[in-house]
Amino acid sequence: MDCADTIPLDTVLEICKAVGRLLSKDIYQVLGAIHYKNEAHIHCHYIINSIGLNYKRYEQGMSLWSYKQAINKIIEPYGINPIPYYQGNEEGSCL
Numbered sequence: 001m002d003c004a005d006t007i008p009l010d011t012v013l014e015i016c017k018a019v020g021r022l023l024s025k026d027i028y029q030v031l032g033a034i035h036y037k038n039e040a041h042i043h044c045h046y047i048i049n050s051i052g053l054n055y056k057r058y059e060q061g062m063s064l065w066s067y068k069q070a071i072n073k074i075i076e077p078y079g080i081n082p083i084p085y086y087q088g089n090e091e092g093s094c095l
Helices: 009-024 064-078
Strands: 030-036 042-048
Touching: 009 030, 009 042, 009 064
Parallel strands: none
Antiparallel strands: 030 042
């Protein structure tokens, strides 16, 4: 998909749920909300309960790069361009 393409809301919901499951690690409660300024900038926000069902504190456990790789695997079947990993203020992202 190109940066200018729009993604159907039901697809965004599926993706947001899958990312929420990734963040929850099946132990933590996660609240996700779909937010957009316009149809070309739809995205999700998450709130994670920092105390899990096992009464332990949330630990990220993955690097930002690892999360981006995992999310890219989630979005790949939808034909969405992968999230690039940029250092600093590089150009080229749709975000």
